[in-house]
Each structure stands twice: as C-alpha cells, then as structure tokens.
C-alpha cells in the first residue's frame with residue numbers, strides 16, 4: 001500500500017475568461033507537473049475530497065460529509081458528466097472507518113457530484129473514467145458549517161483505512177484557496193433562490209446556463225474591480241499552505257469559521273478538502289511536499305494552488 005497527495009484549486013471560469021498568457025502558462029506548467037507526479041505514482045484508487053455547489057447536496061438534506069458508493073457527475077461548467085467508476089467496497093470501508101472513529105459521515109449509494117469533484121479528475125486524468133474513485137463530499141458552502149477540525153478527523157479516518165488497502169491510493173483535495181465567488185447563501189437569498197438552494201436539483205439546461213453565465217459575468221466584473229466580492233488574500237493562502245506543508249494540521253482547529261469568511265471569503269471553506277486530504281496522507285506517517293504552486297488569479301476568482309506531496313522518504 002502507499003499514499004500520495006495532490007491538492008488543487010478548481011474554478012468554473014478556467015478556459016472561459018483567461019488571465020494573461022504568462023499566468024495561464026504558469027498554471028498549466030504546475031498542472032502538467034502534478035499530472036506527471038500522478039502518472040508516476042500510478043494510483044489504483046483516487047479519493048476525491050470535494051465540495052458541491054448546490055448540485056448534489058441541497059438544504060432539503062445537507063450533511064457535513066458524505067461518502068459515495070456510487071456517483072454521477074452533472075457535467076457543469078464544461079466538466080465531464082455521467083457515472084463515475086466508484087469503488088463501492090472501498091467507499092463502504094471508508095464510511096465504517098469514519099463512523100468507528102466518531103466522525104458521523106453520511107453515506108450515499110447514489111451521490112451527485114459537480115465541477116468541484118470532476119474538474120481535478122479532468123485536469124489530472126483527462127476524464128472521470130480513468131481510475132476507480134471514492135468521492136467524499138465535504139460541505140464548504142451551505143452554512144452553518146461544523147468546526148474546520150472535523151474535516152481533519154474525517155481525513156485521518158479515511159487515511160487510516162486507505163493505508164490498509166494493498167493499493168496505491170491518491171488523495172485528491174479540490175477547492176480554495178481564498179475566494180469569494182457568487183455562490184448564493186440561504187440567509188440572504190430571495191424566495192426563488194432559497195427554493196433552489198433547498199430543493200433545486202436538476203435545473204433545465206436554460207437554468208444551468210443562466211447560473212453559469214452569472215458566475216462568468218461576476219468573474220469579469222471582479223477582475224475589473226467593479227464588484228463587492230471580497231478580495232483574494234495571498235497572505236492567508238500562503239499561511240494555509242505553510243500549515244499543510246508543516247504536517248502540524250491540528251493548529252488549524254483554532255481557525256474559526258468567522259475568520260475564514262472575514263479574511264479569505266465565503267468559499268475559502270473549500271480548503272477543508274485540502275485539510276482532509278493532507279490528514280489522510282498523514283495516516284502513513286510524516287510527509288513532504290514535492291511541489292507547491294500558488295498564484296492569486298482574480299480573472300478566475302481564486303487564489304489558485306496546486307500541491308503534490310508524498311510520505312517522507314528516510
């Protein structure tokens with residue numbers, strides 16, 4: 001058995017509204033390097049820690065965490081759609097391990113995932129059907145959220161089960177870093193949006209197109225400095241990346257939910273997926289960061305990071 005990690009940001013705007021060519025080139029080089037790392041590791045299973053953006057998980061039933069034994073991707077923002085090759089027995093084993101350790105995960109035999117889960121698979125594997133996966137949903141948008149440390153305990157539990165498999169397991173974290181995209185919030189939503197956040201599954205193609213256009217427009221306005229979306233926070237991002245690289249992940253337990261929003265934007269909670277992936281990697285002992293890319297990219301509405309890591313070699 002062996003574990004490896006790749007954590008990277010996702011953004012719906014990638015390829016739609018591009019930053020300067022040199023920025024795109026640097027991101028592409030970082031993704032190409034991460035892909036090379038993944039190909040060399042040759043995972044037999046990929047655990048994807050990912051948020052959802054009101055496509056699979058809505059307020060009619062919103063868990064903090066959910067492990068999928070079967071899953072389908074909605075194919076939003078140009079990402080791959082359709083059934084994922086989920087390893088159901090591994091998903092059930094991870095669920096049992098989490099419950100055994102007191103992490104009350106939900107479990108789904110019919111999970112729906114969106115670009116948060118699929119974009120990294122598309123970028124690293126060229127699609128969703130290359131390697132068996134276990135999708136692990138972490139609620140990062142639908143307040144109220146639990147304490148950030150719960151994601152660390154989830155990752156530790158899943159990692160403790162993953163190391164017992166006689167397989168090469170890639171731990172994939174998707175999201176962040178600092179960013180404040182126009183994801184609706186129930187507390188402030190007008191009635192028709194609130195209804196969508198509660199029970200708005202399977203939008204029509206026109207409804208989905210309108211939602212996506214709204215995000216693209218917000219990205220253009222954000223890059224032009226004409227929105228009230230919160231600024232990216234490179235200092236906060238680099239501090240977070242340093243905590244992940246340190247291996248001393250428990251220190252982030254003291255980061256309050258309010259501080260995430262105040263300092264790094266509402267969707268900075270997506271870094272819970274990075275935290276869970278690093279915590280899972282730590283189940284195999286101390287680890288080392290192999291590569292770390294970071295750049296604040298306003299055109300993509302995100303502090304954009306790509307990290308690869310592996311167990312520390314003696």
Ligand SMILES: O=C(O)CCC(=O)/C=C/C=C(\O)C(=O)O
Nearest residue numbers: 010011012053054181182183211
């Ligand atoms: O319901 C909606 O309008 C959701 C909007 C949306 O999907 C935004 C996604 C943004 C990210 O995934 C991101 O920047 O992390």
Ligand SMILES: [Fe+2]
Nearest residue numbers: 051116175270
């Ligand atoms: Fe997101």
